[in-house]
Amino acid sequence: MVTHADLSEQFNIDEPRVNWHDETLWWVRQKRDKAVHQIPEWELLRETASAIKDNVLSNLSEYLAEFEEQAKKNGLIVHWAADDVEHNKIVLSILEQHGVKKIVKSKSMLTEECHLNNYLETNGVEVIDTDLGERIVQLAEETPSHIVLPCIHWKKEEIGELFHKFLGTPEGNADPILLTHAAREHLREKFLTAKIAITGVNFAVAETGEFVVCTNEGNADMGAHLADVHIACMGIEKIIPYRKHLGVFLRLLARSATGQPITTYSSHFSNPGPGQEIHIVVVDNGRSRQLGRQAFRNSLKCIRCAACFNTCPVYRRSGGHSYHTAIAGPIGSILAPNLDMKNYADLPFASTLCGSCTNVCPVKIDIHQQLYTWRQELVKDGYVAPGKKRAMQLMAAVLSNPSWYRFSGSIGRWVMRKMKFLINNKFNLWYRQRDMPVAPEESFRDWYKNNKGNKK
Amino acid sequence: MNARDKILNAVRLNQPASLPLPELDHYVQTNADRLQHFMAVLSSIGGFAHVVKSTTEMIGILENQFPLAGRKLAINESWKDYATIFSAIKDPHDLNDVDIAIIDAHFGVAENGSLWVTEEQMGLRAFPFICQHLVAVIDAKNIVPTMLEAYEKIGQSDYGFGVFIAGPSKTADIEQSLVLGAHGPKTMTVFLKGEG
Numbered sequence: 001m002v003t004h005a006d007l008s009e010q011f012n013i014d015e016p017r018v019n020w021h022d023e024t025l026w027w028v029r030q031k032r033d034k035a036v037h038q039i040p041e042w043e044l045l046r047e048t049a050s051a052i053k054d055n056v057l058s059n060l061s062e063y064l065a066e067f068e069e070q071a072k073k074n075g076l077i078v079h080w081a082a083d084d085v086e087h088n089k090i091v092l093s094i095l096e097q098h099g100v101k102k103i104v105k106s107k108s109m110l111t112e113e114c115h116l117n118n119y120l121e122t123n124g125v126e127v128i129d130t131d132l133g134e135r136i137v138q139l140a141e142e143t144p145s146h147i148v149l150p151c152i153h154w155k156k157e158e159i160g161e162l163f164h165k166f167l168g169t170p171e172g173n174a175d176p177i178l179l180t181h182a183a184r185e186h187l188r189e190k191f192l193t194a195k196i197a198i199t200g201v202n203f204a205v206a207e208t209g210e211f212v213v214c215t216n217e218g219n220a221d222m223g224a225h226l227a228d229v230h231i232a233c234m235g236i237e238k239i240i241p242y243r244k245h246l247g248v249f250l251r252l253l254a255r256s257a258t259g260q261p262i263t264t265y266s267s268h269f270s271n272p273g274p275g276q277e278i279h280i281v282v283v284d285n286g287r288s289r290q291l292g293r294q295a296f297r298n299s300l301k302c303i304r305c306a307a308c309f310n311t312c313p314v315y316r317r318s319g320g321h322s323y324h325t326a327i328a329g330p331i332g333s334i335l336a337p338n339l340d341m342k343n344y345a346d347l348p349f350a351s352t353l354c355g356s357c358t359n360v361c362p363v364k365i366d367i368h369q370q371l372y373t374w375r376q377e378l379v380k381d382g383y384v385a386p387g388k389k390r391a392m393q394l395m396a397a398v399l400s401n402p403s404w405y406r407f408s409g410s411i412g413r414w415v416m417r418k419m420k421f422l423i424n425n426k427f428n429l430w431y432r433q434r435d436m437p438v439a440p441e442e443s444f445r446d447w448y449k450n451n452k453g454n455k456k
Numbered sequence: 457m458n459a460r461d462k463i464l465n466a467v468r469l470n471q472p473a474s475l476p477l478p479e480l481d482h483y484v485q486t487n488a489d490r491l492q493h494f495m496a497v498l499s500s501i502g503g504f505a506h507v508v509k510s511t512t513e514m515i516g517i518l519e520n521q522f523p524l525a526g527r528k529l530a531i532n533e534s535w536k537d538y539a540t541i542f543s544a545i546k547d548p549h550d551l552n553d554v555d556i557a558i559i560d561a562h563f564g565v566a567e568n569g570s571l572w573v574t575e576e577q578m579g580l581r582a583f584p585f586i587c588q589h590l591v592a593v594i595d596a597k598n599i600v601p602t603m604l605e606a607y608e609k610i611g612q613s614d615y616g617f618g619v620f621i622a623g624p625s626k627t628a629d630i631e632q633s634l635v636l637g638a639h640g641p642k643t644m645t646v647f648l649k650g651e652g
Contacts, residue, residue: 024631028632051475051476052477052478054475055474055475055476055477055478057471058471058472058474058475059471059474060467060471061464061467061471064464064467065464068460080459080460080463081459082459130639131629132629132630132638133629136629136630149628149629151629151630152632154630155631156630156631159630176630176631176633177633177635180629180630180635180638181635181637184637184638184639188552188639191639192549192552216625216627216628216638217625217626217627217638217640218639218640218641219638219639221582221585221640222582222585222586222639222640224581225580225581225582225585226548226549226582226586236467241477243607243612244480244607244608245480246607247480247602247604247606247607248480248603248604251602251603258628260622261497261501261568261569261622262565262568262569262570262603262620262622263622264501264623264624264625264626264640265585265619265621265622265625265640266570266619266620267618268615268618268619269617270614270615270616270617271616271617273580273616273617274546282463284463284466288466288467288469288470289470291467291470291471292469292470294472297472
């Protein structure tokens with residue numbers, strides 16, 4: 001299996017590029033800080049959002065039923081999908097009912113999680129991602145590396161080359177304005193000719209049966225309002241109880257994500273427009289299981305702002321693709337093992353546990369604590385390489401026996417001083433990125449014994 | 457069992473004992489001038505704001521800003537000297553060549569420079585998105601400090617579609633360079649109508 005560590009190593013071959021990636025994301029984190037510091041009640045907002053989500057998760061079945069009832073009253077068509085396979089089938093069946101072979105899609109991490117694009121394409125449907133960043137990675141036959149900034153790993157010169165090939169922009173031109181406007185023209189034609197639009201859902205309100213989609217580009221609205229049919233895909237955890245709670249979450253979302261006071265568009269869909277149809281696909285795909293895992297339940301509070309990505313020293317230096325899952329970063333490393341422990345056993349270890357993710361999370365998910373807990377669960381259930389477990393057992397044995405500890409300490413110091421080549425070589429993983437320290441001649445214990453009487 | 461019942465049963469089994477909803481009425485209120493705050497935030501997110509007294513004044517500003525304007529379409533009849541009044545358009549695709557779209561909005565939000573607009577103010581839902589330039593008019597008195605008051609104002613009102621619009625459509629997907637005019641309007645002009 002290719003692990004996060006292997007993929008990070010590949011990403012780290014080009015050091016200047018890693019530094020550029022790191023600095024770009026840190027800049028986004030700083031924009032977040034600036035926006036947040038202008039809101040004196042920020043911490044209270046986080047507390048409130050977290051408490052609302054506690055209420056949601058503890059009454060989720062009731063809220064889901066209420067949402068369905070209200071949405072149906074509004075004239076929306078509600079579908080339920082237990083997993084990714086059901087979700088994809090439902091979407092395809094709606095397309096087939098309407099005889100549609102081409103759709104426009106705005107950003108939906110749920111559809112990435114379900115690999116919808118791939119499924120539709122193998123069934124002969126052309127999927128056009130309309131978020132600029134998503135369109136870029138789609139043209140390049142890649143997946144997004146970041147849930148808010150899908151092509152954060154691409155340089156403008158490379159995008160210029162890509163657009164020259166696919167959209168006919170002038171060769172060698174890497175001007176973001178020119179490239180964005182070329183994409184605008186290219187995608188406008190797609191919006192005008194699509195019969196079905198797919199969007200994600202940021203929030204779904206149980207009280208009113210409406211749902212809210214947030215974008216900066218306006219692509220969700222261009223798609224939804226010009227198509228005959230709008231399919232909105234949402235995970236069961238997107239529910240909030242009352243419309244007024246949007247006032248809390250919309251204050252937090254964009255500030256945490258990009259440092260904007262709000263996204264350009266926060267669109268509230270309550271009923272279908274004249275002559276239109278709106279379908280909502282409500283998807284579980286492991287979420288009800290995560291709800292039952294007390295230690296990881298809070299991860300379902302996530303509103304997908306990606307603040308934890310932007311602040312994470314590991315994400316910034318390893319890139320989104322190193323997580324080999326649709327939702328990367330610290331929160332993705334909690335969500336992925338719930339879906340597949342074996343394939344994603346490496347992800348909870350892709351963290352320094354520094355806790356910065358927890359500090360920036362707008363809904364106060366204890367992200368680094370959960371990563372730490374996952375490590376223990378994964379080792380207990382045998383999903384971690386046996387070498388790591390044996391090393392830890394050996395370490396535990398040595399640290400729990402004072403005479404072994406003293407003996408191995410003296411050997412270690414002697415080797416590090418006299419036989420450096422045994423330590424400073426490529427077999428020592430620790431040495432590969434670091435200089436080994438100079439070992440002292442004696443341990444603190446020995447020093448203390450020798451100097452105990454020397455009071456001045 | 458169908459998927460719906462399967463999901464709801466699984467959720468019911470796994471959800472913890474009910475926790476209470478928090479109160480929402482204890483936020484720090486700033487005494488800053490809402491109008492000034494709104495205008496400053498809107499301009500920081502790429503929008504234009506003008507305090508005006510009359511339609512004539514608004515037309516003057518638009519003529520100056522868009523001397524070569526193409527198709528101009530307005531919802532409110534008071535714009536008849538400047539733009540065509542929106543009527544009898546059923547297909548949103550017919551709006552593709554709209555250069556300047558003029559709408560009314562319910563109110564503005566000072567903390568984020570957004571306007572709350574609902575379906576009946578748009579003619580068709582696509583209207584404020586498909587145009588090249590968006591112009592919106594609100595009463596200068598109708599500005600609330602934060603989103604909390606915004607939703608208090610919206611209350612239980614019915615709308616088929618409603619949207620907070622904050623400035624022109626934008627993207628920073630190419631190396632974090634901010635570009636105005638992604639898929640929607642390239643500019644947004646807000647007129648704040650005062651005593652006239």
